[in-house]
Amino acid sequence: MRPLTPDTLDIRPRRLDVSLPDPLQRWWLGNDPFRSHFFNSMSVLFPDGEQFFIDSVRHFRDQVSDPELQQQIRGFIGQEAHHSREHIEFNQRLSDLGYDIGKLERPVKRRIRYVNKHFTPQRRLAATVAMEHFTAIMADAVLREPQWLADATPEMRRLWRWHALEETEHKSVAFDVYMQVCGDRRLLRRAMRQSTFFFLRDVTIGTLHMLRRDGQLTPAVWWRGMRWLWGRDGFFRRLLGVYRDFYRDDFHPWQHDNRALMEEVAGEYTATLVR
Numbered sequence: 143m144r145p146l147t148p149d150t151l152d153i154r155p156r157r158l159d160v161s162l163p164d165p166l167q168r169w170w171l172g173n174d175p176f177r178s179h180f181f182n183s184m185s186v187l188f189p190d191g192e193q194f195f196i197d198s199v200r201h202f203r204d205q206v207s208d209p210e211l212q213q214q215i216r217g218f219i220g221q222e223a224h225h226s227r228e229h230i231e232f233n234q235r236l237s238d239l240g241y242d243i244g245k246l247e248r249p250v251k252r253r254i255r256y257v258n259k260h261f262t263p264q265r266r267l268a269a270t271v272a273m274e275h276f277t278a279i280m281a282d283a284v285l286r287e288p289q290w291l292a293d294a295t296p297e298m299r300r301l302w303r304w305h306a307l308e309e310t311e312h313k314s315v316a317f318d319v320y321m322q323v324c325g326d327r328r329l330l331r332r333a334m335r336q337s338t339f340f341f342l343r344d345v346t347i348g349t350l351h352m353l354r355r356d357g358q359l360t361p362a363v364w365w366r367g368m369r370w371l372w373g374r375d376g377f378f379r380r381l382l383g384v385y386r387d388f389y390r391d392d393f394h395p396w397q398h399d400n401r402a403l404m405e406e407v408a409g410e411y412t413a414t415l416v417r
């Protein structure tokens with residue numbers, strides 16, 4: 143049973159209809175090194191991360207009998223595959239600017255290899271569910287509160303809003319599959335604690351690396367960045383409440399009902415639907 147997932151959800155990938163500037167503007171978000179590199183560091187994680195999400199959901203595909211959910215799995219895989227492709231290009235642009243993307247990706251690839259080898263499929267899916275909650279709450283923030291991307295260059299704003307829109311649309315797919323094939327909440331909470339640790343670690347390492355390369359790793363830049371993330375009204379600070387909801391026993395992603403927002407943003411991208 144999936145009582146909370148709206149049954150009108152039509153999850154379909156869209157093409158990103160802008161090409162990324164070449165070269166990329168180094169500090170494309172408000173000419174601010176920290177904020178630009180915070181988003182850049184997330185981009186570095188996406189291609190490998192999204193492939194891992196696809197694999198862990200696909201593993202259980204045959205066990206899902208609900209045709210609606212089957213259809214949503216298809217949409218989920220299509221959307222994540224498109225995101226991966228765009229972020230590979232994005233990351234190539236970052237390499238072109240002189241950042242060592244290979245070095246940042248290596249520990250992520252190694253960890254995913256380890257997890258694929260040693261974790262049960264249920265645990266891998268739990269990790270995916272946890273990371274999808276992360277992306278869902280961040281996506282909601284950037285769509286709901288335009289200030290986060292207000293001073294981005296237009297192409298980058300388009301890219302991040304596109305990604306945020308589709309993360310919102312498919313936010314419950316991995317969760318619904320997990321509840322059908324496993325449902326263990328303890329495993330889910332554990333996966334969230336681990337995913338939180340590694341996500342924050344990876345993003346911090348990436349941001350530090352890029353700031354260092356730019357000669358911008360100064361206490362002042364770092365302090366300002368930390369305030370932007372964790373200070374009053376900070377990007378992460380504002381997410382703490384919705385983040386914590388994940389640990390509740392009755393949590394479901396659509397309890398954060400942002401359908402109206404999603405439909406509004408979808409209107410900006412109707413021409414780009416695939417199929």
Ligand SMILES: [Fe+2]
Pocket residue numbers: 192221222225226305309
């Ligand atoms: Fe994605």
Ligand SMILES: [Fe+2]
Pocket residue numbers: 195222274277309312
């Ligand atoms: Fe996703």
